Amino acid sequence: MTNPLLAHWDTDFEIAPFDQISDADFAPALDEALSQHKAQIARIAADPTPATFANVIEALETPSQGLEQVLSVFFTVAGADSNPQREELQRAFSPKLAAHFSEVTANKALFARVNAVWEQRDQLDLTPEQSRVLMLTHRGFVRGGAALEGAQDQRMQAIKGRLATLGTEFTQNLLADERDWFMELSEADLEGLPDFVISAARAAGAEKGAAGPVVTLSRSIITPFLQFSPRRDLRQKAFEAWAARGANGGATDNRAIAAEILALRAERAALLGYDSFADYKLETEMAKTPAAVRALLMDVWKPAKAQAEADAEVLAQMMHDDGVNGDLEPWDWRYYAAKRRKAEHDLDEAELKPYLQLDRMIEASFACANRLFGLEFAPLDVPLYHPDCRAWEVTRDGKHLAVFIGDYFARGSKRSGAWCSAMRSQAKFPKEQSPIVINVCNFAKGDPALLSWDDARTLFHEFGHALHQMLSNVSYESISGTSVARDFVELPSQLYEHWLEVPEVLGEFATHAQTGAAMPPELLKKVLGAATFDMGFQTVEYVASALVDLAFHEGAAPQDVMAKQAEVLQDIGMPHAIAMRHASPQFAHVFSGDGYSSGYYSYMWSEVMDADAFAAFEEAGGAFDPERAAALEKYILSTGGSVDPAELYTAFRGRLPGVEALLKGRGLAAK
Ligand SMILES: [Zn+2]
Numbered sequence: 001m002t003n004p005l006l007a008h009w010d011t012d013f014e015i016a017p018f019d020q021i022s023d024a025d026f027a028p029a030l031d032e033a034l035s036q037h038k039a040q041i042a043r044i045a046a047d048p049t050p051a052t053f054a055n056v057i058e059a060l061e062t063p064s065q066g067l068e069q070v071l072s073v074f075f076t077v078a079g080a081d082s083n084p085q086r087e088e089l090q091r092a093f094s095p096k097l098a099a100h101f102s103e104v105t106a107n108k109a110l111f112a113r114v115n116a117v118w119e120q121r122d123q124l125d126l127t128p129e130q131s132r133v134l135m136l137t138h139r140g141f142v143r144g145g146a147a148l149e150g151a152q153d154q155r156m157q158a159i160k161g162r163l164a165t166l167g168t169e170f171t172q173n174l175l176a177d178e179r180d181w182f183m184e185l186s187e188a189d190l191e192g193l194p195d196f197v198i199s200a201a202r203a204a205g206a207e208k209g210a211a212g213p214v215v216t217l218s219r220s221i222i223t224p225f226l227q228f229s230p231r232r233d234l235r236q237k238a239f240e241a242w243a244a245r246g247a248n249g250g251a252t253d254n255r256a257i258a259a260e261i262l263a264l265r266a267e268r269a270a271l272l273g274y275d276s277f278a279d280y281k282l283e284t285e286m287a288k289t290p291a292a293v294r295a296l297l298m299d300v301w302k303p304a305k306a307q308a309e310a311d312a313e314v315l316a317q318m319m320h321d322d323g324v325n326g327d328l329e330p331w332d333w334r335y336y337a338a339k340r341r342k343a344e345h346d347l348d349e350a351e352l353k354p355y356l357q358l359d360r361m362i363e364a365s366f367a368c369a370n371r372l373f374g375l376e377f378a379p380l381d382v383p384l385y386h387p388d389c390r391a392w393e394v395t396r397d398g399k400h401l402a403v404f405i406g407d408y409f410a411r412g413s414k415r416s417g418a419w420c421s422a423m424r425s426q427a428k429f430p431k432e433q434s435p436i437v438i439n440v441c442n443f444a445k446g447d448p449a450l451l452s453w454d455d456a457r458t459l460f461h462e463f464g465h466a467l468h469q470m471l472s473n474v475s476y477e478s479i480s481g482t483s484v485a486r487d488f489v490e491l492p493s494q495l496y497e498h499w500l501e502v503p504e505v506l507g508e509f510a511t512h513a514q515t516g517a518a519m520p521p522e523l524l525k526k527v528l529g530a531a532t533f534d535m536g537f538q539t540v541e542y543v544a545s546a547l548v549d550l551a552f553h554e555g556a557a558p559q560d561v562m563a564k565q566a567e568v569l570q571d572i573g574m575p576h577a578i579a580m581r582h583a584s585p586q587f588a589h590v591f592s593g594d595g596y597s598s599g600y601y602s603y604m605w606s607e608v609m610d611a612d613a614f615a616a617f618e619e620a621g622g623a624f625d626p627e628r629a630a631a632l633e634k635y636i637l638s639t640g641g642s643v644d645p646a647e648l649y650t651a652f653r654g655r656l657p658g659v660e661a662l663l664k665g666r667g668l669a670a671k
Helices: 023-046 053-061 065-080 084-105 108-119 128-144 150-180 195-208 219-228 232-243 255-271 277-282 290-321 330-345 349-355 358-373 453-470 486-500 503-509 521-532 535-552 561-572 602-620 626-637 645-653 660-665
Strands: 182-184 214-216 376-380 390-396 399-409 419-424 436-443
Touching: 023 053, 023 065, 023 084, 023 108, 053 108, 053 128, 065 084, 065 419, 065 436, 084 128, 084 150, 108 128, 150 255, 182 195, 182 232, 195 214, 195 219, 195 349, 214 219, 219 232, 219 330, 219 349, 219 436, 232 330, 255 277, 255 561, 277 290, 290 330, 290 535, 290 602, 290 660, 330 521, 349 521, 358 376, 358 453, 358 486, 358 503, 358 626, 399 453, 419 453, 436 453, 453 486, 486 503, 486 602, 486 626, 486 645, 503 521, 535 561, 535 602, 602 626, 602 645, 602 660, 626 645
Parallel strands: 399 436
Antiparallel strands: 182 214, 376 390, 390 399, 419 436
8 A cells, every 4th residue: 555645645735634644654654755855866966968957956946745745744743743653753754864965965976966057057047046046056065065075074964963863852852841840739829810821721730630720831821820820939930940941950951962062063164164153054144144143132132131120120119019028030020020011001911812812813814914915715624633723725816825724722742832834835846836834833722712912923923924935936946935044034924913913903803702892992002002011021031042042153162051151141231030031951943953043133133124114014004005015925925035135125125124123113212
């Protein structure tokens, strides 16, 4: 019988037939798919005819169907619905895949042919997109070590394989620590907690098999618990468990893994002739250099820290007024900030939450995409990997454009955070291929499911990434959708968050779960007024993480990551009551893979642009200005990585943005 992962998928829109795939299929399918891909690469490398764009670059761009199918299904379920067997498979697959792809990059005959096409690029009469794909392919080989010889070459291969293994271990340790810890609450401990926290804690208790409600380390439970529990001792216990993830000693401790990763990255950059891993990494970004990144972060750090210090004084006074002596601690900040927000803005999450129904917020994100880009969404009934997943067909003017899948609820088998990935990317070469895009979130279940304001922003954020995939209109898969510079990839997602704040959108879709009434205008005003509340705290916890990430990758690698982290925080004068958003042993952005290593700054880099880009709509006559929407699609959402990001932004806006827009957006501009 044919392995369902390798068969032609004769399903609606060629969506993976999840109901026919079992875990036992993955390992044999991957082996077969890798050998098919190996044969494809060998044919390209051994082709005796002179190298051309078609027989080298386009031959490499031709998808290896089997491999794409296996990997898209496997990584979807490994991230969103794991189990011990899938975790074991992932441990086995990571080194195998790393070895396979570095073998491709290290193939000297193949690189010689890529290089031959590169050398004749001026005579080839390529389209701009083809020139870009050629440049990126050639640069990818060189950066991957293709030009290295002998011992250096071998060392590079070994480093890459080891890094892939370490990244997977880091992720799994973190997941294990997040899954294993929970704190049981007695009925008395629930006092002061809003209903939605209590019901989430009860649901979590049932999932863990506990006798009653529990606090877990899922962000959707621990964050509101820290905001609302009046029990300082319980807040401290929960916060300390949260902060200790990946640093609990024993088999799941990530500290030594992080140090080894940094040492290997520094060695890798040195082999390729770069001063540091940060120099190597930033070469391909819009920012280009570590100095440019540090300048941006420090421009933001100073006003953010000043704001946070002023806020800390207010919160400490509130705490002392409560009869609690001593310093304001990290487990106190969110609690007193929530109280202050209620006092000053008279807005609390518990009052807001009934208006933020998950289903209505999904509708809102679709409705904005309809008004801006003419997209329509119709529910699809197809078998997916978990009963919580939902799917929609996305069309425009009656034409099929994409399939969109949403997997919104938290569960123990899902890693934390939220993400967007393409199970199939848009491409026109060698044939038209429409995208299948998935958003995965970790919202607490409920009846109906209600979101926090942060959750609703996350929903819009991930949907912005989905639009970048679904509206992609390029020829080649390697530059499709979100395959852009790391410090550009968050522009569409962070920009889309702005539409959640448009009063007419909230007015229509933020309706009360029980009464159906629209969110009252006063509450809406409070929500928007509170949007910059506690921005000193949020900016400080983020920028501190970004500065530590940058310092980790500049110069020699630190032997002790915790000591290095402490040194950086001391240098910048980290406020006592604020912790890094991601301390090193749980900094998955930086250590799970290479994606955001010396790249965590990029969220802020993108925020500079998103504030400035949304202002373009406001200046043009409103959030739904059709000309601005058309320009956004034309220059940014449809272009993938086909053009340098600075050029794309300039085409959309007429100029590059500065840091002022961001400070204004965060309420941190000089007063
Ligand atoms: Zn994002």
